[in-house]
Amino acid sequence: MKYIILVTLLFLFSPAAAQADHTRHAPAKIQAGSVNPSGELITVDAKGLVCDFCARALEKVFMKQDSVAGIDVNLDTGTILISLKDGKTMDDAVITKLVTDAGYNIGGITRAKGHGQ
Amino acid sequence: MRNKLLTGLCALALMLLSMAADARPVSYPGGWTFMTMNDADQNIAHMLYTLTPRLALGYSGEYWREGHFQLHSLQANTLLKRWNQKNSQGNLYLKSGIGGAYSDKAPFDHDWRAAAFTGLAADWEDRRYYVSYENRIVWADDIYDGFMQKARVGIAPYIGDYGDLHTWLMLQIDHKPESEDSFTVTPMVRFFKGDHLLEAGVSNKGKALFNWTIRF
Numbered sequence: 001m002k003y004i005i006l007v008t009l010l011f012l013f014s015p016a017a018a019q020a021d022h023t024r025h026a027p028a029k030i031q032a033g034s035v036n037p038s039g040e041l042i043t044v045d046a047k048g049l050v051c052d053f054c055a056r057a058l059e060k061v062f063m064k065q066d067s068v069a070g071i072d073v074n075l076d077t078g079t080i081l082i083s084l085k086d087g088k089t090m091d092d093a094v095i096t097k098l099v100t101d102a103g104y105n106i107g108g109i110t111r112a113k114g115h116g117q
Numbered sequence: 118m119r120n121k122l123l124t125g126l127c128a129l130a131l132m133l134l135s136m137a138a139d140a141r142p143v144s145y146p147g148g149w150t151f152m153t154m155n156d157a158d159q160n161i162a163h164m165l166y167t168l169t170p171r172l173a174l175g176y177s178g179e180y181w182r183e184g185h186f187q188l189h190s191l192q193a194n195t196l197l198k199r200w201n202q203k204n205s206q207g208n209l210y211l212k213s214g215i216g217g218a219y220s221d222k223a224p225f226d227h228d229w230r231a232a233a234f235t236g237l238a239a240d241w242e243d244r245r246y247y248v249s250y251e252n253r254i255v256w257a258d259d260i261y262d263g264f265m266q267k268a269r270v271g272i273a274p275y276i277g278d279y280g281d282l283h284t285w286l287m288l289q290i291d292h293k294p295e296s297e298d299s300f301t302v303t304p305m306v307r308f309f310k311g312d313h314l315l316e317a318g319v320s321n322k323g324k325a326l327f328n329w330t331i332r333f
Contacts, residue, residue: 031279031280047201047202047203048199048205050204050206050244051141051242052280053309053312053314053332054141054206055279056332057332060147061146072279075244075279076276078204100170101146102145103144103170103206
């Protein structure tokens with residue numbers, strides 16, 4: 001019985017419990033690098049994107065690319081947002097390889113230029 | 118008291134509805150992973166380098182408390198199959214190692230023996246539930262020869278966004294058929310944020326569990 005109480009207390013007093021409400025209203029933000037408002041913005045629909053700890057791989061592999069200004073992952077929608085530097089582009093084949101190397105499958109890729117965000 | 122405890126743990130498991138494992142034993146090409154896992158029976162440290170999306174190689178050092186021996190191995194983790202769905206992911210891994218076992222306990226007074234291990238690890242998770250199973254056969258000549266398996270179930274009490282502190286409540290069941298008391302049940306809490314993952318729990322035998330993983 002004491003173990004059940006211990007686990008319950010750990011949950012109740014964890015920072016996670018306090019965060020629960022905040023996360024429902026978290027604003028869109030970019031986790032690595034920055035959004036380049038004048039560069040191409042690529043949205044990748046990914047499959048298997050459920051774990052934050054595992055999804056760190058996406059940051060690591062994309063931020064190594066010279067053309068990438070920033071990247072963000074949205075676990076709610078299963079999408080990856082990639083902001084490119086001015087004048088840079090990234091082929092679908094390259095995106096597919098990087099996403100696959102990080103452990104996910106591609107559902108689709110959409111692009112927007114000069115999004116002004 | 119013991120029966121009540123086991124009944125309570127079973128009830129907790131049912132309440133949790135389902136399902137756990139090491140956090141992705143193969144990460145991304147060029148990525149390093151350091152893991153340390155500590156419980157009543159063992160202290161383990163892994164340093165792994167992911168060569169390809171399907172293969173990670175590294176060193177594994179273990180101390181087995183009950184058997185009084187060390188196991189030092191070159192470890193290879195292979196991703197056999199991954200199932201990516203829109204809202205879930207499943208993985209099947211083969212984890213193997215070869216190296217040597219060292220014991221300072223009689224009759225193996227400071228002796229080394231050839232050693233090897235292999236086993237399968239499977240996991241499935243979505244953003245709310247998690248389940249895993251892992252088994253392992255370890256051979257270290259006349260120092261140790263045995264089989265072990267473990268399963269985990271977990272539930273996330275809230276769904277965090279990317280970058281938040283994530284929390285999982287988990288229940289781990291270890292089974293070592295050779296041991297006198299072959300089952301160990303460990304309720305635990307898993308936290309992860311960024312590149313760090315922490316797990317802490319206390320088993321039904323009153324022993325602590327502490328695991329830490331970092332990726333870089």
